[in-house]
Amino acid sequence: MRKKNFLASILFSSLVLAFFTFPFLFAQQKNSKETLGQWAIHDPERPLPPIVIPGPLLPPVPPPSDAIVLFDGKNLFNWVDSKGQPARWKVEGDYMEVVPGTGNIQTKMGFGSCQLHIEWATPYPPKGSGQDRGNSGVFLMGLYEVQVLDSYENKTYADGMAGAIYGQYPPLVNACRKPGEWQTYDIIFHAPKFDAEGKLLEPARMTVFHNGILIHDNAELTGPTAHKARPPYKAHADKLPLMLQDHSHPVRFRNIWIRELE
Numbered sequence: 001m002r003k004k005n006f007l008a009s010i011l012f013s014s015l016v017l018a019f020f021t022f023p024f025l026f027a028q029q030k031n032s033k034e035t036l037g038q039w040a041i042h043d044p045e046r047p048l049p050p051i052v053i054p055g056p057l058l059p060p061v062p063p064p065s066d067a068i069v070l071f072d073g074k075n076l077f078n079w080v081d082s083k084g085q086p087a088r089w090k091v092e093g094d095y096m097e098v099v100p101g102t103g104n105i106q107t108k109m110g111f112g113s114c115q116l117h118i119e120w121a122t123p124y125p126p127k128g129s130g131q132d133r134g135n136s137g138v139f140l141m142g143l144y145e146v147q148v149l150d151s152y153e154n155k156t157y158a159d160g161m162a163g164a165i166y167g168q169y170p171p172l173v174n175a176c177r178k179p180g181e182w183q184t185y186d187i188i189f190h191a192p193k194f195d196a197e198g199k200l201l202e203p204a205r206m207t208v209f210h211n212g213i214l215i216h217d218n219a220e221l222t223g224p225t226a227h228k229a230r231p232p233y234k235a236h237a238d239k240l241p242l243m244l245q246d247h248s249h250p251v252r253f254r255n256i257w258i259r260e261l262e
């Protein structure tokens, strides 16, 4: 009888413990390698983050005095294509626009750890669905992508939606504006560090705001971002060009500036 009571109380306390820790585990579903482990890449079962409506659209904020202006709406002098030839995206008004088929573009300068401000707008009227709708990307060091996508009433796998660190971490919330509306990313990026033998000392980290809303809180990247893969780190230079993706959709960018850290 005593043993039975003892077993019952063990069972009861485990249930109580599970009851309280289970939701807590989910609430703690932050961007760490530990929590990533449970999700397969592009896992369709991975929960989509809640929708948050950002505050009203404001005119672009001019860059601070110590920023390196990468695009001010006038020309693509700071940008080249992957072969080092002049970038062939369209410049119109105060923005640049992907010309499908002309390829990714990248900065002439290389950057490591940085604060990056970039504004983007997906095509209006929207066309296509899932990944085939307003797709582009902001690749820090040409390797670590923050996804650009029209995620306004457009479902796709969580780690591939707007603001996702592609294939690794969905944004904490979906802060996407409507297609055609200007949106901002403010990214704090810490480049990975390698020793002289090429061994990883510190992984890359990202904090990202989408339309002013926190979507990554010091997320630890598992390596370069990729489609259907999570490749490991490979030692690379301290500074590499920032890259914008031609994913065959006429996505627009404007007001791009960067502040080097460290």
Ligand code: MG
Pocket (backbone or CB within 6 Å): 135, 136, 137, 147, 148, 245, 247
């Ligand atoms: Mg992309």
